[in-house]
Amino acid sequence: MALTKKIYQLFEDIVGPENISNDPVVLASYQNPINRASNHMGPFYDVFTPQAVAVLLPACTEEVSNIIKVCNKYGLKLKAFSTGWSGMGYPCEDDTIQLDLRRMNKIIQIDDKNCFAVIEPYVIAAVLQAELMKYGLNTHNIGAGAQASPLASCAYLGPGPDSVFMGFSNENLLGGEWVLPNGEIVRFGTLGSGSGWHYGEGPGPSVRAVLKGLLGSMGAMGVITKVALKVYPWPGPAVLPVKGTIPAYYTELPDNFKYYTLGFPTWQAFADAQHKIWDAQIGYILHRQFNKMGCDLKAGVIRILTESDRHLNDLEELLEDPEVKRHTEEARHDFEIVLAGMTPRDIEWQEKALEEILAETGGWKVKAMQDPMRNAWGMLYLIRWGHKNLNYLYSGSYEGTAGMSGSPDFGIQHIDKVKAFKQEWDKKGMMVADGGDSSMGSVGVIGGGGGFGWEVHACFDSHSKESVEGTLEFFDAMAKFMKENRLGPEKSKHMEPMRQSDGRATPQEARNKMFGATPFPIVYKYQKKVKDAFDPYDLGDVFYKYSTD
Amino acid sequence: MALEDFRRDQERCSECNSCKWIPFDQIKSQRFAIGCPSIAYNNFTGYSARGRFAIGLALNEGRIDLYSDKLQEIVFKCLTCGNCDVAHKVCRYDVEPLDHILEMRKTLTGAGQVLLEHMIYIDHLRKEDNMMLEPKAKRGDWAKGLDVKIATDEPCEVIYHAGCRFSFDEELWPSARSAATILKNAGVDVGIMGKDEACCGSRVHSMGFEGEYRKFAENAIDAWKTQGVKTVVTSCSDCYYAFNRLYPRLGAHFEVLHTVQYLERLIKEGKIKFGKSIPMKVTYHDPCHLGRQGESYVPWDGVAKKIKGQINLFNPPKPRYTGARGVYDAPRNVLKSIPGIELVEMERIREYAWCCGAGGGVRMAYPEFSGWTAAERIEEAKSTGAEAIVTTCGHCERNFLDAVETAGEKMKVLDVVQLVEQTM
Ligand code: SF4
Ligand code: SF4
Numbered sequence: 001m002a003l004t005k006k007i008y009q010l011f012e013d014i015v016g017p018e019n020i021s022n023d024p025v026v027l028a029s030y031q032n033p034i035n036r037a038s039n040h041m042g043p044f045y046d047v048f049t050p051q052a053v054a055v056l057l058p059a060c061t062e063e064v065s066n067i068i069k070v071c072n073k074y075g076l077k078l079k080a081f082s083t084g085w086s087g088m089g090y091p092c093e094d095d096t097i098q099l100d101l102r103r104m105n106k107i108i109q110i111d112d113k114n115c116f117a118v119i120e121p122y123v124i125a126a127v128l129q130a131e132l133m134k135y136g137l138n139t140h141n142i143g144a145g146a147q148a149s150p151l152a153s154c155a156y157l158g159p160g161p162d163s164v165f166m167g168f169s170n171e172n173l174l175g176g177e178w179v180l181p182n183g184e185i186v187r188f189g190t191l192g193s194g195s196g197w198h199y200g201e202g203p204g205p206s207v208r209a210v211l212k213g214l215l216g217s218m219g220a221m222g223v224i225t226k227v228a229l230k231v232y233p234w235p236g237p238a239v240l241p242v243k244g245t246i247p248a249y250y251t252e253l254p255d256n257f258k259y260y261t262l263g264f265p266t267w268q269a270f271a272d273a274q275h276k277i278w279d280a281q282i283g284y285i286l287h288r289q290f291n292k293m294g295c296d297l298k299a300g301v302i303r304i305l306t307e308s309d310r311h312l313n314d315l316e317e318l319l320e321d322p323e324v325k326r327h328t329e330e331a332r333h334d335f336e337i338v339l340a341g342m343t344p345r346d347i348e349w350q351e352k353a354l355e356e357i358l359a360e361t362g363g364w365k366v367k368a369m370q371d372p373m374r375n376a377w378g379m380l381y382l383i384r385w386g387h388k389n390l391n392y393l394y395s396g397s398y399e400g401t402a403g404m405s406g407s408p409d410f411g412i413q414h415i416d417k418v419k420a421f422k423q424e425w426d427k428k429g430m431m432v433a434d435g436g437d438s439s440m441g442s443v444g445v446i447g448g449g450g451g452f453g454w455e456v457h458a459c460f461d462s463h464s465k466e467s468v469e470g471t472l473e474f475f476d477a478m479a480k481f482m483k484e485n486r487l488g489p490e491k492s493k494h495m496e497p498m499r500q501s502d503g504r505a506t507p508q509e510a511r512n513k514m515f516g517a518t519p520f521p522i523v524y525k526y527q528k529k530v531k532d533a534f535d536p537y538d539l540g541d542v543f544y545k546y547s548t549d
Numbered sequence: 550m551a552l553e554d555f556r557r558d559q560e561r562c563s564e565c566n567s568c569k570w571i572p573f574d575q576i577k578s579q580r581f582a583i584g585c586p587s588i589a590y591n592n593f594t595g596y597s598a599r600g601r602f603a604i605g606l607a608l609n610e611g612r613i614d615l616y617s618d619k620l621q622e623i624v625f626k627c628l629t630c631g632n633c634d635v636a637h638k639v640c641r642y643d644v645e646p647l648d649h650i651l652e653m654r655k656t657l658t659g660a661g662q663v664l665l666e667h668m669i670y671i672d673h674l675r676k677e678d679n680m681m682l683e684p685k686a687k688r689g690d691w692a693k694g695l696d697v698k699i700a701t702d703e704p705c706e707v708i709y710h711a712g713c714r715f716s717f718d719e720e721l722w723p724s725a726r727s728a729a730t731i732l733k734n735a736g737v738d739v740g741i742m743g744k745d746e747a748c749c750g751s752r753v754h755s756m757g758f759e760g761e762y763r764k765f766a767e768n769a770i771d772a773w774k775t776q777g778v779k780t781v782v783t784s785c786s787d788c789y790y791a792f793n794r795l796y797p798r799l800g801a802h803f804e805v806l807h808t809v810q811y812l813e814r815l816i817k818e819g820k821i822k823f824g825k826s827i828p829m830k831v832t833y834h835d836p837c838h839l840g841r842q843g844e845s846y847v848p849w850d851g852v853a854k855k856i857k858g859q860i861n862l863f864n865p866p867k868p869r870y871t872g873a874r875g876v877y878d879a880p881r882n883v884l885k886s887i888p889g890i891e892l893v894e895m896e897r898i899r900e901y902a903w904c905c906g907a908g909g910g911v912r913m914a915y916p917e918f919s920g921w922t923a924a925e926r927i928e929e930a931k932s933t934g935a936e937a938i939v940t941t942c943g944h945c946e947r948n949f950l951d952a953v954e955t956a957g958e959k960m961k962v963l964d965v966v967q968l969v970e971q972t973m
């Protein structure tokens with residue numbers, strides 16, 4: 001149903017006139033450029049998410065609940081986002097109300113004794129981290145960066161650079177307040193029995209599994225308005241001591257913190273070291289990060305980012321520098337580690353363990369990253385995780401393409417194949433020729449063991465038709481390559497099951513077909529049952545994935 | 550340039566939202582984590598650099614109408630403070646959020662989409678050469694009784710430009726008088742233009758009135774050239790920005806110094822001697838146009854090029870204005886050299902300092918937003934335990950004075966130069 005004056009008035013009565021708008025200019029600012037991938041394709045291929053009929057800025061759970069009730073009564077769809085970073089947070093159907101949750105920005109409680117924090121949707125990770133550090137605590141940062149809301153990924157997997165110590169997002173969800181798609185407010189975990197926020201499974205409603213479902217509900221299953229998240233020890237200063245000037249900010253932490261980029265002679269040594277690090281249970285942050293700038297380019301780019309007078313224009317010259325070349329070669333098979341000792345003995349032990357691991361695997365500490373400035377920059381980068389926009393550094397658009405998660409022994413067998421394949425495509429000049437390997441990702445899951453997730457980035461110029469078209473061709477070719485080599489799905493198409501090329505939802509029949517061809521079709525069928533039970537009036541959109549087959 | 554020329558920038562914005570915050574690396578608390586006053590006050594995403602890119606793109610694509618009150622409000626309810634620009638440039642090298650905002654303003658004013666509140670000031674400027682709604686004839690009154698050369702009568706190497714705010718805001722006259730006196734007493738061959746001084750044009754430039762800006766800029770450049778001026782000194786950060794960053798684009802080649810830079814120089818040369826101690830804990834507010842926008846203009850004439858397939862660069866390298874090389878240390882060095890002064894820092898300083906709320910025509914058109922922005926800064930200053938907030942810009946000083954008065958605060962608002970004079 002369209003937004004009538006009467007319905008608008010009902011919404012206005014809930015949030016107040018200054019917190020609702022259906023002005024075309026405001027609505028245009030809430031349209032996300034999107035094509036088949038999550039990132040920009042420029043003037044040639046970008047389309048925009050359908051315009052919402054109104055944007056509302058609620059201030060509290062009750063307002064969200066009342067908005068949802070009105071939506072259900074009048075047959076309007078609803079889409080909420082916390083920070084609006086991802087295209088999935090925007091409508092994919094007409095007649096949708098967009099909720100922007102930025103006014104719900106309170107840190108409600110930090111319980112330093114019981115190690116949890118209760119937050120609203122617009123508390124971003126950088127802010128929560130800064131506040132937690134005052135209590136000697138820290139929060140998990142998801143891969144999306146410090147500008148993301150920890151609440152927004154609490155029902156998703158949510159891996160990140162610190163997962164080895166702090167787990168995935170959904171593992172840290174201790175309880176919360178969830179406005180169901182019918183407007184009912186559910187308080188889950190111990191909160192639901194009036195026993196506080198400390199345990200996700202109760203006594204009280206235990207809905208974490210429902211919330212998470214296959215891979216989270218992506219804003220399509222009501223609105224989570226508060227969550228309690230498990231938080232972790234931070235054995236550092238109450239305020240990060242940050243020095244330097246833009247962009248070369250850095251932090252000098254006490255001796256119980258160490259950051260290294262570790263290099264290895266082979267992929268096998270790289271994987272062996274990961275297993276050994278997990279076995280030794282060391283590491284606070286464990287991630288392959290700087291390689292995302294490309295194996296041939298990262299050493300030069302790091303110099304640009306750590307010297308505030310430098311420009312990207314210096315890259316060509318820097319890449320000819322013998323020291324930069326040495327750095328590049330030293331870091332072909334590399335990942336980053338931050339050690340945080342809870343006591344002097346702990347850091348001493350972790351350092352010794354790391355030395356042994358390096359000796360056993362033939363690995364080394366990449367010398368260039370031991371330079372005090374670069375080391376202090378890398379430490380801050382990895383802890384605060386505030387440089388996500390670097391993904392767009394080269395030419396304004398990028399997309400993850402090949403990648404996989406699983407045992408490093410499996411993953412590493414394929415990086416070189418993918419690299420060689422991308423290198424061939426790089427020669428065409430349509431993407432950034434970064435050396436072929438721009439793989440990056442989280443190393444390990446909580447408590448160690450098991451996982452190395454990597455993803456290769458393809459950077460392209462969204463304003464060059466040639467570049468966009470060449471990259472789209474590459475994505476198709478990579479998808480074929482991945483399929484032929486049984487490497488799982490190519491990632492650039494992750495929006496495709498949900499959105500058509502005009503930004504609107506794909507027809508249910510098409511989704512049935514796609515989900516039916518996945519390894520777990522039963523999950524999509526089951527999610528339909530959940531959808532029927534929780535969202536009887538179809539308030540949410542297709543980002544909660546289900547099959548009606 | 551035209552808005553169409555910013556299409557690349559609009560399309561390369563990643564919607565990461567960094568521009569709403571101070572650089573993430575610098576966040577120390579939730580209370581002072583926000584960088585953009587416009588989004589903080591207005592909440593809808595359009596009121597951010599990110600939202601303005603989306604709206605600019607919609608305009609370029611004809612998806613929205615240029616003639617709209619909401620568009621006007623979104624475009625002009627921004628302080629042009631440039632905090633977004635800094636946060637964005639922690640990671641990005643090829644997108645210019647602040648330039649885009651300024652271009653949107655030019656587009657709107659060019660199409661007659663102007664705010665009535667602004668037009669009151671523009672009309673006055675056209676007639677009386679100032680933005681203070683005061684008669685031109687009163688321009689030199691601030692210097693009455695000072696024994697300083699009038700540059701139109703006698704040649705001088707250094708011109709002290711008071712600017713509109715210091716010329717007409719009587720409460721601020723002592724700052725301008727102190728500056729001129731200190732320079733003269735230190736043996737500097739300094740003069741003033743007196744009643745013949747005119748607006749620098751910086752404020753109208755930020756409001757999108759390019760024609761008016763050029764007229765005042767060209768007149769000032771011609772006058773200084775005629776009088777053989779070598780150095781221009783000002784106590785106003787807005788004027789400093791005009792002379793240092795904008796005028797060189799029109800062929801000006803004067804040395805440009807803010808008063809505080811000249812003071813630092815004179816202190817180093819031993820030409821200023823401090824006497825009595827001023828026991829006071831102060832905090833320093835970096836004005837946007839002296840700090841992050843205080844980087845000097847670097848000429849550039851080049852073209853875009855690509856390396857490594859699709860890395861976008863420029864040939865020759867294009868100057869990058871990030872805020873890294875703004876004027877931050879001179880005021881701090883001067884303050885630290887004053888006996889008795891203890892300088893304590895706020896959380897948002899230097900290139901990521903919170904704006905005073907006076908800029909971009911906001912004080913004229915949206916006084917509540919302007920006052921709120923200033924009050925936020927006063928809160929931040931209070932959190933340091935300082936008894937005074939010290940700055941180097943008349944516009945900041947005025948906005949803080951008003952905010953302090955409105956809130957009934959005890960916080961003193963001072964100009965660095967006043968503290969220097971007090972101790973001499
Ligand atoms: S303007 Fe820059 S910082 Fe803001 S959303 Fe766009 S890319 Fe991010
Ligand atoms: S210039 Fe200042 S007020 Fe305007 S969008 Fe940028 S940060 Fe916000």
